[in-house]
Amino acid sequence: MKAARILRQFQALKPQIKTQTFPGPLSQAISKDIAQYQEDRSHQFVADYSKSSGNYIVDADGNTLLDAFAQVTHPQVGTHKSLDRSSIAIGYNNPALIELAKSDEFVTAAINRPALGNFPPSNWKQILEDGLLKKTPKGLEQLFTAMCGSCANESAYKAAFMAFRDRHHGTGFSEEELKSCMQNAAPGSPEYSILSFESAFHGRLFGSLSTTRSKAIHKIGVPAFDWPQVPWPSVKYPLEDHHEHNKAAEAASLDHVRHTIREHKHKKPIAALVVEPIQSEGGDNHASTGFFKGLREITKEEGVFMIVDEVQTGFGATGSFWAHDKWELETPPDMVTFSKKAQAAGFYHNLELRPSLPYRNFNTWMGDPIRALQAREMIQFIDKHKLVQQTSDIGDYIYETLKALSADSLIENTRGYKQGTFISFDMPTPAQRDLVVSKMRQRGVNIGGCGERAVRLRPMLIFGKEEADILLDTLKSVIKSI
Amino acid sequence: MKAARILRQFQALKPQIKTQTFPGPLSQAISKDIAQYQEDRSHQFVADYSKSSGNYIVDADGNTLLDAFAQVTHPQVGTHKSLDRSSIAIGYNNPALIELAKSDEFVTAAINRPALGNFPPSNWKQILEDGLLKKTPKGLEQLFTAMCGSCANESAYKAAFMAFRDRHHGTGFSEEELKSCMQNAAPGSPEYSILSFESAFHGRLFGSLSTTRSKAIHKIGVPAFDWPQVPWPSVKYPLEDHHEHNKAAEAASLDHVRHTIREHKHKKPIAALVVEPIQSEGGDNHASTGFFKGLREITKEEGVFMIVDEVQTGFGATGSFWAHDKWELETPPDMVTFSKKAQAAGFYHNLELRPSLPYRNFNTWMGDPIRALQAREMIQFIDKHKLVQQTSDIGDYIYETLKALSADSLIENTRGYKQGTFISFDMPTPAQRDLVVSKMRQRGVNIGGCGERAVRLRPMLIFGKEEADILLDTLKSVIKSI
CATH class of the missing domain: 3.40.640.10 (Type I PLP-dependent aspartate aminotransferase-like (Major domain))
Structure with a gap:
């Protein structure tokens, strides 16, 4: 679990919710603005990608969330509509991808499609x-x-x-x-x-x-x-x-x-x-x-x-x-x-x-050639940093911790044995599940729900021991509070 | 038709076919290589986008073609399979798009999708x-x-x-x-x-x-x-x-x-x-x-x-x-x-x-935000240079010339009256149409066929009087030779 070396490449961030409500007022205002032209009711929050880094996503209000649900299109809590499509692999603003995007090879491919x-x-x-x-x-x-x-x-x-x-x-x-x-x-x-x-x-x-x-x-x-x-x-x-x-x-x-x-x-x-x-x-x-x-x-x-x-x-x-x-x-x-x-x-x-x-x-x-270029860069980054192995190890660690927790907590039906970080578990009721997700987010950890009463994790491949511990500690305290 | 001012932004190129056959040997070899993994029989030629500029596309062999068929997916001559999907609007390697692609705004959007x-x-x-x-x-x-x-x-x-x-x-x-x-x-x-x-x-x-x-x-x-x-x-x-x-x-x-x-x-x-x-x-x-x-x-x-x-x-x-x-x-x-x-x-x-x-x-x-950014840039470029009006004027010029030509040449059924450069015409037979397309390409002008026996033009919005004249002069001489 040598995540630290990889993560030194990113700007160091930590979970921090500054606004009293989440999503915050600016996020809500921007959503409302977009609603003039496009559907906004599926918005979770409005992001500031320029400030996001590694495992952390920053929103329009300056809140920072540990993102264990990376660009998954997921439900508004309570609607039971969940879509799993984690689409960020190796961290927000990964320096390797920034370098690629600035290369002549990428620019040529982007503008001469x-x-x-x-x-x-x-x-x-x-x-x-x-x-x-x-x-x-x-x-x-x-x-x-x-x-x-x-x-x-x-x-x-x-x-x-x-x-x-x-x-x-x-x-x-x-x-x-x-x-x-x-x-x-x-x-x-x-x-x-x-x-x-x-x-x-x-x-x-x-x-x-x-x-x-x-x-x-x-x-x-x-x-x-x-x-x-x-x-x-x-x-x-x-x-x-x-x-x-x-x-x-x-x-x-x-x-x-x-x-x-x-x-x-x-x-x-x-x-x-x-x-x-x-x-x-x-x-x-x-x-x-x-x-x-x-x-x-x-x-x-x-x-x-x-x-x-x-x-x-x-x-x-x-x-x-x-x-x-x-x-x-x-x-x-x-x-x-x-x-x-x-x-x-x-x-x-x-x-x-x-x-x-x-x-x-x-x-x-x-x-699209530029997406093929990004895939190339990500594959090389994944291989260089042995991220598949790391994901397997971190996944085992999270899974075992959750399974142990389930013995004397509300956690049920732990799923994802030996499936990396593709992990989920049930809460006894849909309402309790919704509460877990929203309380986690209020504490600066972005996770999601799925199915009737499941909580699910979809972190990126650069999710390391440190992030896993933040996730698990927050989760323990949230579940205890329910 | 103030195309000259716009075109000064691009590297000056002119039609030039260096290889004896077209597509040239390098283009053919690369296609054959790709065939190991992907369909190659639809390839027209292999392009070198880094060398292409404005209205001109350069191929892997260093041939330069006036592109009046910009990234249209079109037929192998003789197959009657034609697809019209011109997908380049304001020229290869347009400096405005290069600048956009190098901006932080674009890079952020590209790598944090x-x-x-x-x-x-x-x-x-x-x-x-x-x-x-x-x-x-x-x-x-x-x-x-x-x-x-x-x-x-x-x-x-x-x-x-x-x-x-x-x-x-x-x-x-x-x-x-x-x-x-x-x-x-x-x-x-x-x-x-x-x-x-x-x-x-x-x-x-x-x-x-x-x-x-x-x-x-x-x-x-x-x-x-x-x-x-x-x-x-x-x-x-x-x-x-x-x-x-x-x-x-x-x-x-x-x-x-x-x-x-x-x-x-x-x-x-x-x-x-x-x-x-x-x-x-x-x-x-x-x-x-x-x-x-x-x-x-x-x-x-x-x-x-x-x-x-x-x-x-x-x-x-x-x-x-x-x-x-x-x-x-x-x-x-x-x-x-x-x-x-x-x-x-x-x-x-x-x-x-x-x-x-x-x-x-x-x-x-x-x-995709980066494609929305490109659309924004193109719209601003099109408006700034009044390219819609130019396309209308150039289209009228080409159309009238072709229609006049049709009186005493093999050209029939001229189409595209007051439709900008969305112009086509028929040749008497499919074989003659195929000959027109391939002879044009051998002289460094990329146009295409469609339907049974039609020749069609799909130039970009930066196609000016100079390019129109190259196209029309080459076409006249090719049709005369048939």
């Missing part, structure tokens, strides 16, 4: 090889770059549909297909589907939203594809203390998956299964390695592509660079999607998922 | 007011920011569906809706649709692709919503020379629109109509002002939202800042979407399109 699929810059391959391709998941040497998490998932779905079609019908197109697709009708626009899990979150555009099953607020009023879902295994927490129950629950869920795939085979075939290693938006739902091994076996046997959605879990936060690394699958998944902390977005895939023709899976920008 | 909907930066409103909000289309004071053109359109569709539902059912949700939407079923996931035109292009994600009707290659093998389409009016070109025929053709199309909306009212209601001011990807299809006035009347009368997709036409290229400004509608459209040249993306809208609850139309990043 290319159509990457048509006029790639001459250094494109090098940018990828020095960055994103250093973290190629095993067996997935191909990389499709995109703009955001929803786009990454939808482009992966498109790749799955195209490859699934070609697998069954060859690479040539019939006249009927060519004609009917222009009418949005089968066989050209086939009645294929993507199978997802209950409580899943995979995005908010029309295809990804059809696989999102977490909350009605995201879906209500929006047309959706009639695609199937299967239940997430009803495991008990802490996961590691309920092996037998969980094994049975996972077996039941796997049966359900196989049954659903077979049932659809002849009417509305399932082209791919998409799964998050940890269902985050849905309430931090975990499962064991054996469950994911089972999913890979079933999808392989049934001829269904397996997409692992690491938009939220990727880039080290679970204590391995990709959360699915820990599954040690014999056959890798077919695609792994990423975004958020990576700044860049897209999916890694095997060669079968590269379409038969150019322009089939395509768009104007095909990603 | 916020979840804008939750933790907006304190200067967010100012960024918008100094930039994107200066160009608010009449009557549309609200601004939803997004990541790309497809996301902008899909977020607009979602806003339309939500508002359409609320219009008919109020803002409360029934238990049945809340439950059924989690199953992707009606009434919670309603059977609403978006009406689009034949040959339209609105994007490539699942919702936007369902409204795209331009080419089978974009759609084949991908599931689509069963949404209706109507024919684009079968007008004759030059538009201004066929008033009578065109008026009848447009009336027929308008009848079709009204009939389709009414026909669907009770089974699969149409929530919105989406239309491009000029169908670009579909082959540069135009219509008269009267046609768009008619669309506004019909949509208003029938209670259907009208979305104007200015992803391609916005930001001055048609000789007005928004192409739909020229329609002078009494009632503005309900939404105007933008991206591409704007670098930023999103849609302007009226207040009815802001959802009843926060988080209904939402995503993690809600756009």
Whole structure:
């Protein structure tokens, strides 16, 4: 836990709430101003990014919060609407990123944004090889770059549909297909589907939203594809203390998956299964390695592509660079999607998922070189400072402390065993959970809620022992006060 | 046409092809290298953006091309696959943008990318007011920011569906809706649709692709919503020379629109109509002002939202800042979407399109502050140098020259009368068109094809008289040689 050396790179800050209410008056006034043009009711507080540093975020009123929930889009306490999308990886105003941003390489890429699929810059391959391709998941040497998490998932779905079609019908197109697709009708626009899990979150555009099953607020009023879902295994927490129950629950869920795939085979075939290693938006739902091994076996046997959605879990936060690394699958998944902390977005895939023709899976920008440059810099910073290992160690420390606490406190269902700092726990009631979150924030520690009554942590990769102790000490005292 | 003063800001370049083949050997080798990881068959050539300047793009081999097709994602000659998405507005390596990119404001925004909907930066409103909000289309004071053109359109569709539902059912949700939407079923996931035109292009994600009707290659093998389409009016070109025929053709199309909306009212209601001011990807299809006035009347009368997709036409290229400004509608459209040249993306809208609850139309990043900063800078540059007026003047000059040429050359169907530099024309055969494009490129002028046999121009807003003359002189000599 050699965090101190890394953190010396940042301006030293500590939690400090200066205003009587939080968010403070200036934050509230600015929000109200923005409301003239844009939705403001989702604002948590207004930030001053120029003053934020490392693990600390400073708001418009000059309050300083230890940010254990880094740019997660999360609920207004009490609304139960929570979105896990931690998107800052290596600290606010990281000097390595400042230096990158000031380089000619970055400036050129920022102001001459290319159509990457048509006029790639001459250094494109090098940018990828020095960055994103250093973290190629095993067996997935191909990389499709995109703009955001929803786009990454939808482009992966498109790749799955195209490859699934070609697998069954060859690479040539019939006249009927060519004609009917222009009418949005089968066989050209086939009645294929993507199978997802209950409580899943995979995005908010029309295809990804059809696989999102977490909350009605995201879906209500929006047309959706009639695609199937299967239940997430009803495991008990802490996961590691309920092996037998969980094994049975996972077996039941796997049966359900196989049954659903077979049932659809002849009417509305399932082209791919998409799964998050940890269902985050849905309430931090975990499962064991054996469950994911089972999913890979079933999808392989049934001829269904397996997409692992690491938009939220990727880039080290679970204590391995990709959360699915820990599954040690014999056959890798077919695609792994990423975004958020990576700044860049897209999916890694095997060669079968590269379409038969150019322009089939395509768009104007095909990603963004400056985000690929940032990903490169972050990967190098993460490796240099061994931040994945640190996150694993700090995660264990926090987890064990919370689990020990749960014996004689209100803390229940501790989740995130050996999952880095991807940690959460339940409070007995939603109201108590809300109280924890708001009291923590009033003491200068930014954490969040999720699901019905869960508190969750999503610190950055530079979160060290010192920050963990501030977090845990504040939490202990807050919980005692409830 | 005071382009000289503007262009003195850039490094002086001129068309120069040094390699025997085009693309040159280095460009080809780099493409082949990239092919190890990514699709390369869509590459046109590999660019060296650090050496490109103003209207000129330099490739990896040191060839210099006058770029009258600025980062349009366009066809490999001969494939008839063409995508119009000119995404560079005010020149490669524009000094104003270099200065912006090196500013602390830009660096802070680039490396501390916020979840804008939750933790907006304190200067967010100012960024918008100094930039994107200066160009608010009449009557549309609200601004939803997004990541790309497809996301902008899909977020607009979602806003339309939500508002359409609320219009008919109020803002409360029934238990049945809340439950059924989690199953992707009606009434919670309603059977609403978006009406689009034949040959339209609105994007490539699942919702936007369902409204795209331009080419089978974009759609084949991908599931689509069963949404209706109507024919684009079968007008004759030059538009201004066929008033009578065109008026009848447009009336027929308008009848079709009204009939389709009414026909669907009770089974699969149409929530919105989406239309491009000029169908670009579909082959540069135009219509008269009267046609768009008619669309506004019909949509208003029938209670259907009208979305104007200015992803391609916005930001001055048609000789007005928004192409739909020229329609002078009494009632503005309900939404105007933008991206591409704007670098930023999103849609302007009226207040009815802001959802009843926060988080209904939402995503993690809600756009990107650095792209909003670039949009601000470009808008100020465009205004300072009166580039919209210049584009209008240069467009007229090019258009009149081409139209005069068409009298005794192979040029047919000149299109783009009073539409700035959004100009195209047909060659008698696809093969001749391909020859024009490739011969032009071999002489150092980058233009593109579209549709079956059209040549199209998409220069930047800094394209002046000098560049227009190089373009026209080269074109005359190339066409004479065919």
